[in-house]
Amino acid sequence: MATQPQLFGQSIKRREDPRLITGKGTYVDDVKLPGTTHAAFVRSPHAHARIKSIDTTAARNSKGVVAVYTGKDLVAGGVKPLPVGWLLPDIKIPPYNVLAVDKARYMGDAVAVVIAETPYLARDAADLVEVDYEPLPAVVEGIKAAQAGAPQLHNEAPNNVSFKWSLGDKQKTDDAFKSAAKTVKQKFHNQRLIPNAIEPRATLASVNPGTGEVTAWITTQNPHVHRLLMAAFVLGMPETKLRIISPDVGGGFGSKIFVYPEECALTWATKQINRPVKWVADRREAFITDRHGRDHDTEAEIALDAKGKIVGLRVKTIANMGAYLSLFAPCVPTYLYGTLLSGCYQIPNIFVDVTGVFTNTVPVDAYRGAGRPEACYVVERMVDLAAKEIGVDPVEIRRRNFIPKEAFPYQTPVAVQYDSGNYPIALDKALETLNYSALRKEQENLRKQGRYLGIGFSTYVEACGLAPSQVAGALGAQAGLYESANVRVHPTGKVTVFTGSHSHGQGHETTFAQIAADELQVPMDDIEIVHGDTGQIPFGMGSYGSRSGPVGGTAIYLSVQKIKEKAKKIAAHLLEAKEEDVTYEGGKFFVKGSPDRSKGFGDVALMAYLAHNMPKGLEPGLEALTFFDPGNFVFPFGTHIAVVEVSKETGKTKIVRYVAVDDLGRVINPMIVDGMVQGGIVQGASQALWEEAIYDENGTLLTGSFMNYAMPHADDVPFFELGRTETPSPVNPLGIKGAGETGTIASTAAVANAVMDALSPFGIRHLDMPFTPGRVWEAIRSSGR
C-alpha cells in the first residue's frame, strides 16, 4: 500500500498566500456592512489630568453624528473596568475604565467616543468635544515612580506600587556571593518598545436587533479569550450573545492579545444605536494605545568561583507597568522573566526581586518574547561581563557553565524544569558556520586599521507553550493554558479542522494541515483549517508565547488519533475483521496481509454518516474534540552570533553577519520556521540598535509616529545565516518546541554583546540600548581613545 509522503518537515508553500498576494485577504477593515457607523475616540493630550467636565453639545450637533458617549455614560450603561488575567500576592489592581471617568492617566487615555456616519465626520465631531482638564504632575520613569514624593496615580496603589514579587532562595544566594572568588555588578535599562504590527488594531461590532446577538470582528490573537472577558467581566452579557471573529490579522507580536477599551466601547455602543459601528486605529493612535513592551530597570550581580563557574546570580528589577495593569501584564516581568534567569547555565543560586510600578505611560504588557528577552539580555550580558572580568573568551565561559546534556530534565533554582537540551552542539555548529578563530584574527587586524568589528554571543534558552493549566493557575493565571482542536470529517471524507489557536502570520492553514494530512493520510487539499471564530470553534486560548505548534498542533494530532480510532472500528466492521487485524495506510483500511481487501477513508466517513451498517453500540458521525493541556513548557535553545562593525567616526553600527543555530525540537515546516526566526532576529536586533519609546518628563510620547520611532527597514539588515539542531521535546508527541519568539529573545543580547565587543578597545564596558549613532559616538569621544 503506497503511503503518502510525509509532510511534517517539508517546506510546503503556504496555502494562505494566494489570497494575500492578490489583495483578496479579509482584514477587519475590509469587512463592509451596510449602514455602518464609524467611531472616533477623544483622547487625553495630558499624561495625568483630572477630568473636571466634558461638554459634548457641539459634537452631538455636528454633521452626521449618531451618538457621543463619555466614561460616565458607559458606567451608567453597566460597563465595568477591563479585567486583569494574572494575579500575584497582594497585587494592587486599580480600576481601568473603558473610558476614563475622573482622571486621565496617560497621553492617549480615551475619555469619550463619537459615532458618526463616516470616519471623517466622526473625527470632525471628536474635535468638538470639549474636555476641561486640570493637568497634574506626571511621572514616566519606573525608578522615579517608586521614589518618595512622586506624583501618585491611583489611590488604590500607594507609592505607585502594584506588586512586589520575588523568586529563589535569598539566603543561599547571599551566602554564595559571600564566598565567591569574583563578583560583577551592572545596572541595565531595558528600554520601552512599541510593537507596531503593520495592521493597526480595529473593531467592527454589529448587533442583530432581532436576537440581540452582537458579532464583533476584532484584530485579536485570541478571540475566545476576548469573548469570555468582554462578555463576563466588562459588558455583563451572556457569552452566547457575543460572537467574535478574528479574520486575517496583520501581525500581533503580543499587542493583539489584550482586551482593549475600544472593542468594549464599540460592542456596547452597537447595542445602543442598533447599527454596526467600526473603528480602525490610525498609526498615531496605535503608538499611544497599543500595549508597549519591556521597560525594566535592573541591577544584576553575578558571582563566580575561582574556576570561572557561576555560583550565584542576584537580580533586582523595577518593571514599569504603565498607567494601568493590562490583561496579562503582571505575569510578564515575573513568571515569564524571573523563571528564565538561569539561562542555559548551571547556576546553583539565583534570587530575583521585582517591583511593578505605575507611571503615566501607556500600559505595558506582553510583546514578542515577553519577559524572556529581558531575562536573556540580563543573563547573556552578565555572562559576557563576567568573562571580561576573569579574562576568558565569551565562548569559554559559556562552555564552562552550560547545563550538561545528561542533566535533563533540569530543575533550575527559579521554579521551572527544562524539558530537554544539548547546548554545546548548537554552539559548535554556530562557531563552525562563523569560522570563529579566523574572524577573531580578522578583528585584530582590522582594529590596527582603525576599524572596529565586534562579535557577540547569545546562547539562549526560552520557555514557550505556556502550561500546564494547573501550574499556571497556582501561579496566578486566571485562565487555562490548553488548546482545543475539533476535527470534523465530512461524509465525503473531506476534513475541517477547527483550532482554538490563531494565525496572524504564522501560517497555521499550512502547518496544521501538514500535521492532519500526515496522520489521516489524505491530501492536504482535502483539509481546511478554520480559526478565529467563536461561532465555529468550541473554545480556544489563541496564539501567544509560541504556543500554536506545541499546544495547538498537538491538540490537532490527538483529535486525529481519535478519528482514526473510531474510523478503524467502522472499517473493521465493514471488512468483517477483528479491529486488531486492521491497519491504516495510504488512506485505506485493510486487513493486515491482504491489502486488496480495503476500505478507503472516504468510504468509512460516508458510512459514519449513513450509519446503515455500524458496529454495535457505536454512534454515527466522525468528529473528535481534544483539549490538550501539556505537562510542561517546552524550552527551545540555541546560539546566536552577531558580527557588527562600529564606525568610530559616526558611531553607526552595521550588522555585518548574523549566524543563528536554533534548536526548536522537531520542525513542521522549515521554510515557515526560518521566516519567523529571521523576522524575530530583526525585531530583537532592532531593540539593540534603534527602537526606543521616549517620553518627555511631562509624559508626552516623543516617538509617536514612524517619523521618529525607528522601525527597521530592508537596508538596515543583512541576510541571515541560519542553522538548526534538533532535540525533540518530550512534552508533546510531535516533539515540537515552538518557534515564534526565539529570534527576538536571542538577538537583542547577541547584538548588544557584539557592539560592546566592538567598543572594548575604547575601554567601554557597558552602554544601555539602543546603541544609536549619537550614543555610541558620544561614548567613544568620552573615552578619550
Place this chain on the structure above:
Amino acid sequence: MGTVSINVNGVDFTREVEPRLLFVHFLRDVLGLTGTHVGCDTSQCGACTVLVDGEATKSCTLFAVQLEGRKVTTIEGIAQAGKLHPVQQAFWDKHGLQCGFCTPGMIITTCALLDKNPKPTEEEIRHGLEGNICRCTGYHNIVKAVQEAAEKLPAARGN
C-alpha cells in the same frame, strides 16, 4: 463635492467625492478595492502603495481629486488573465510574506523597482524597499523574492 474620473485597473470610474477624501479611501471605501492597505498616517510604511501611471505612489499621500484622468494599478490589477504576476509568484515561492498586510505595497513597489532597474543588486533592492515597512519577515525573504522576480520577469515578458 466634486466629480473625479480615474482609470483603475483598466476600468474608468467617475465618482462624486469630497475634496478631502484621501485616494486610498477612494480605492478602499468607494471602489471596494480593499487590497490596498493603510498602515500609517505619515507616508512611511508603504502598505498603501499603488502604481499611478506606472510610478509607485503612496495612495495615502494624495487626495482622490488629484488623480483626475490618471491611470492607476492596484494589487488587484496586476495578475493578468487569472495568472499571477511574476512578482506575486516570487513572493509566494520565496515565502516573502507572513501576515500579508504590507505585502500588496511590497509587491507593487517591487514591480516599479524592477521596471526601472531589471537587474538590481542586493543593495539596490534593499534601498528600493526602504519606503516599505514589514514587521514580520526581517526582509530576508522579501529581498530573496525580489531577486527571484528579477530573474523570472524577462522570460515572463517574453524577452
